[in-house]
Amino acid sequence: MSQDTTISLKVEFGGGLELLFSNKRSHQLTVPATVPKSTEDNATKQADITFLIRYLRDNLLQERQELFMENETVRPGILVLVNDTDWELEGEGEYVLKNGDEVVFISTLHGG
Amino acid sequence: MADCGNPNVEQDALMQRRKKYDRTRQCVKCHDQLGNVVIRHAVYCKGCFFPTVVGKFRRVLEPSISKDKSKKGLKATGNLCLAFSGGLGSSVLLDLIGSNYFAAEGDAGHDWSRGRGGGTEHPRNEPVWEHATVCYVEVCNAIPGARDRTEEIRQIVSRLASYAKFLPLRLEDAFDHAWWERVGRSKPHGQLFVDLGHQDLLLSIRNTSSSPVAALKAYLASLPTQTAVPTAIHNLIRLLLLHTAQLTNSSHLLLGTSLTSLSISLISSIAQGGGFVVREEAQENWQPDSTSSQKVAVSRPLRDVGMKECAIWAWWRGLEVVGKENYLGGKQGIGALTKGFIIGLERDYPSTVSTIARTCAKLAPKEASDGLCTLCERPVQPGVQDWKERISIRQFDEKAAIARSQPGLIQRLCYACHTTLTSPSSRGGVGQSAIDAVQLPVWVESRVLGSDEMKDVVAEFLLDDED
Ligand SMILES: [Zn+2]
Ligand SMILES: [Zn+2]
Numbered sequence: 001m002s003q004d005t006t007i008s009l010k011v012e013f014g015g016g017l018e019l020l021f022s023n024k025r026s027h028q029l030t031v032p033a034t035v036p037k038s039t040e041d042n043a044t045k046q047a048d049i050t051f052l053i054r055y056l057r058d059n060l061l062q063e064r065q066e067l068f069m070e071n072e073t074v075r076p077g078i079l080v081l082v083n084d085t086d087w088e089l090e091g092e093g094e095y096v097l098k099n100g101d102e103v104v105f106i107s108t109l110h111g112g
Numbered sequence: 113m114a115d116c117g118n119p120n121v122e123q124d125a126l127m128q129r130r131k132k133y134d135r136t137r138q139c140v141k142c143h144d145q146l147g148n149v150v151i152r153h154a155v156y157c158k159g160c161f162f163p164t165v166v167g168k169f170r171r172v173l174e175p176s177i178s179k180d181k182s183k184k185g186l187k188a189t190g191n192l193c194l195a196f197s198g199g200l201g202s203s204v205l206l207d208l209i210g211s212n213y214f215a216a217e218g219d220a221g222h223d224w225s226r227g228r229g230g231g232t233e234h235p236r237n238e239p240v241w242e243h244a245t246v247c248y249v250e251v252c253n254a255i256p257g258a259r260d261r262t263e264e265i266r267q268i269v270s271r272l273a274s275y276a277k278f279l280p281l282r283l284e285d286a287f288d289h290a291w292w293e294r295v296g297r298s299k300p301h302g303q304l305f306v307d308l309g310h311q312d313l314l315l316s317i318r319n320t321s322s323s324p325v326a327a328l329k330a331y332l333a334s335l336p337t338q339t340a341v342p343t344a345i346h347n348l349i350r351l352l353l354l355h356t357a358q359l360t361n362s363s364h365l366l367l368g369t370s371l372t373s374l375s376i377s378l379i380s381s382i383a384q385g386g387g388f389v390v391r392e393e394a395q396e397n398w399q400p401d402s403t404s405s406q407k408v409a410v411s412r413p414l415r416d417v418g419m420k421e422c423a424i425w426a427w428w429r430g431l432e433v434v435g436k437e438n439y440l441g442g443k444q445g446i447g448a449l450t451k452g453f454i455i456g457l458e459r460d461y462p463s464t465v466s467t468i469a470r471t472c473a474k475l476a477p478k479e480a481s482d483g484l485c486t487l488c489e490r491p492v493q494p495g496v497q498d499w500k501e502r503i504s505i506r507q508f509d510e511k512a513a514i515a516r517s518q519p520g521l522i523q524r525l526c527y528a529c530h531t532t533l534t535s536p537s538s539r540g541g542v543g544q545s546a547i548d549a550v551q552l553p554v555w556v557e558s559r560v561l562g563s564d565e566m567k568d569v570v571a572e573f574l575l576d577d578e579d
Contacts, residue, residue, distance in 0.1 A: 014427050015200065016435045076459040079423055084158070086149040086424075088132035106427050108200060108372075108419040109455070 006030050007047060007097050011056065015107035017078065020068055021060050031055055031097070049080065050093035052103060068105075079106045132462070149424055152462045158428065165421055169208050173413035176364065177240060185238070190363030190406055192241035194276060195353050196248050198265055199436035201414055202368030204422045206246065206273040207431055208413070209366070213240050214275035244276035245360045249349045251283045251437050253325050254332055254341075258437050268434055279356060286348045287327035292554040295359045303327075304557040305549040308334050308533055312520030315560065316549065327551040334550045339446040340532045343384060347488050347529075351555055354489070357408045358400050365398075369412040372419035372458055375468040380450040382472075385531040398489065401562075415469065418458065485526035486559040487533075487552075492526045521552070524560065 011027045018025045035051045037043040045051075053074055057065050069075060073093055080087040081104040082095055097103075133150045139157035140147075141164065147155030156164055177186045194209060196202045248265045252258040262280045269278045285291035289299050302317040322330075335341050357365040369377070398408045414422065426433050458465045485492050522530065 015423055015433060077419070077455040079420060081424075081427075084148060086147075088150045089137055089147055089155065092132075104427070106423050108423040 005033055007033050007099050007101070009052070009097060009100075010102045011052075011060075012102070012104045013106075014104060016109070017068070017105055017107040020063060021056075022062055027060060029055075033097075046096045048093060048097060049082070049087060049095045049103065052097060053093070056105075074105065077107060077109045079108060080104070081106070151418065151421055152466060161421075161424065161428075165417055165425055166208065166212065168416040169413045170212065172415055173366070173411055176409045176411050186240045187238065188241045188363045190241070190361050192244040192276075193353070193357040193360055193362035193365045193408075194244060194246045194273070195365065195367045196246045196265065196269060196273075197368070197436035198248070198261065198268065198434045199368065200419065200422050200426060200433050201370045201373060202436075203268075203272060203431050203433045204370075204417075204425050205366060205368035205414060206269070206276075207425075207429060209244070210273055210275055214244065241362075241364070243360070244273070245279050245356070245362065246273050246276045247279045247281060247353055247356050249281045249283055249352050251345060251349070253328055254283050254345050255437060261434075261437070264434060268432060271432065279360070281352050281356065282324075283345065283348055283352070284324035284328040286324075286352055286553040286555075287331070287551055288324035289554060291324075292558070295355045297554075297558060300554070300557045300561055304552045304560060306521050306533075306552050307549045308336075309548075310520070311522075311534075313522045313525070313533065314520050314549075317561075318549075318551075320551070322551070330548075330550050331552075334548075335532065336534060337445075339384060342445060342447045343528075343532050347532075348553060351489060351553065354398050354408060354410070355400070355555070357398075358406065361406065362408060363406065365408050365410045367410065367412050368414055370414045370417055370419050370422050371466055371469055372454060374412060374415045375465045376447075376451050376454045378468060378472045379454065380447045381528070383446050383450065385528045396490070416466070418462075418465065419455075420458070420462075484559075485529050486521070486524040486556045487529040488526060489555065489559075490526060519560075521556075521560075 007030065009029045009031065011029055013021050013025055013027075021027070031047055031052065033047055034044050035047045037045045050073065053069060054072070057069055061068055067075065068078070074080060080092075081102075082090050083102050084104075087093075087095060132153065133147070133155050134153045137147050137155060139145045139160050140154045141156060141160035145157035145159065148158040149156050149161055151161075151164075174186060177188050179186060192209070194202075194206060196206060246269050248262065248269070250260055250262050250265075252260045266278050266280065269276070281291075293299050302319045305316050305318050307314040307316070332341055332344060335344055353365055353367075395412070396410045398410060400408075417425075425431075454465060454468075483492055484490065521533075525533070
């Protein structure tokens with residue numbers, strides 16, 4: 001049953017974003033496969049990247065959440081790769097997480 | 113402007129989510145692989161991404177290098193100077209230059225993601241540039257709480273650009289006669305000071321024993337607005353780099369400015385009165401003085417490559433990016449506001465940012481320039497003084513009447529530098545004389561005192577430290 005109720009993920013941070021996450025680039029996570037759609041009602045959805053972003057903020061982020069999140073998604077200037085592919089090709093926040101996925105968050109805000 | 117940071121939030125909630133890419137998930141280049149990344153609506157696979165970035169980079173850089181007449185290929189007329197901040201763009205710049213023009217012997221193939229490159233200009237025998245220097249300007253003394261990162265940067269550069277010599281500078285070198293002599297200039301007599309409280313920005317020479325760090329701090333502290341400080345720092349860095357390029361006999365000074373950061377600096381420069389030099393902001397040729405033979409071509413070979421492409425490049429190539437010191441100052445400075453705005457715009461309307469840079473590239477001032485600004489050494493818009501006179505109500509100032517014959521810096525500044533130093537909105541009227549005179553960067557000294565006529569006039573106003 002555990003296969004169905006939880007998802008194992010590898011989450012990585014780059015471009016300086018790791019500084020907000022205990023200065024650790026790579027994190028191994030287990031998250032629930034089904035999560036509440038919103039905080040208001042009991043409806044559920046499959047865990048997606050929108051959920052993961054909130055999960056990271058609530059569980060792993062050490063400081064200054066405004067540098068990671070804005071308006072329920074990542075802040076502009078942060079790129080997301082899912083299994084080495086731009087999340088813009090995967091439906092962005094609506095991408096449904098699968099067991100063994102690798103999700104990378106890279107900040108571009110370090111400038112030139 | 114902060115509210116414009118994310119122009120699309122409300123619409124997104126109402127409208128169906130727009131796709132960020134055109135047509136299919138197939139790569140637009142090979143039409144074979146599924147894409148891995150979306151760049152301004154176009155989809156690329158990982159294999160096609162690397163040569164696409166290299167192509168954009170070389171298309172900007174190589175037209176500024178002359179062709180070698182005898183052999184095939186490119187041969188620059190001087191050495192190479194690379195500006196490095198530790199930031200994303202300049203890290204990618206060092207990597208691209210290394211793998212395209214200085215790659216190691218026995219290079220087998222083009223597997224970019226494995227850290228090997230090599231284009232057709234890749235040196236078999238004859239390098240495009242004989243020597244390369246990586247120049248880093250330490251800004252810690254200009255930013256409260258910042259630490260000195262020179263040694264950390266030296267380590268990074270030794271890994272990222274083993275082909276180059278590392279040359280660290282410090283922002284306070286701009287006020288250091290010893291540095292000025294190191295770049296081959298003659299030592300001025302005394303330091304040149306400017307009275308920022310006076311509307312003509314009166315000049316005087318003093319003999320002080322204050323350190324370059326103290327002079328730097330006093331200079332920045334005397335600036336009138338939050339926006340002026342990062343602009344002044346940016347200008348000091350630019351001139352330190354240009355003089356270093358000259359010192360190292362470089363024909364090229366390359367900056368790691370990406371398309372995104374170029375758009376940010378263009379918009380923020382225009383907002384601060386730098387409209388006359390928008391072309392120089394993108395590309396310029398700098399000649400230290402009319403007698404020097406070597407011109408320095410300042411190029412931003414990443415100006416068609418966005419921040420997103422740089423970040424993906426760095427990630428896939430496994431580059432170590434330490435980040436640069438943020439000197440944009442408070443959140444309300446024009447630089448910081450513009451950055452927030454452009455980054456938001458780039459996410460939601462990715463093509464708009466390249467339109468900004470291209471539009472600015474087409475802007476050309478109508479009139480020829482009146483010579484160079486002594487502070488930033490960029491062209492001065494003709495008749496800046498007439499214009500300033502028309503829009504500002506000059507106060508009658510007894511001090512001005514008395515000091516009428518004392519030379520002022522005001523005649524020798526471009527509009528943008530004048531704004532940086534004085535900003536009429538925040539510093540008009542009362543309390544002006546409270547600002548003490550501050551020391552100017554050494555190149556201003558050299559330009560002002562370079563003409564004998566000026567030297568004599570300013571010398572009459574030679575003041576002792578206890579003036
Ligand atoms: Zn392809
Ligand atoms: Zn100027």
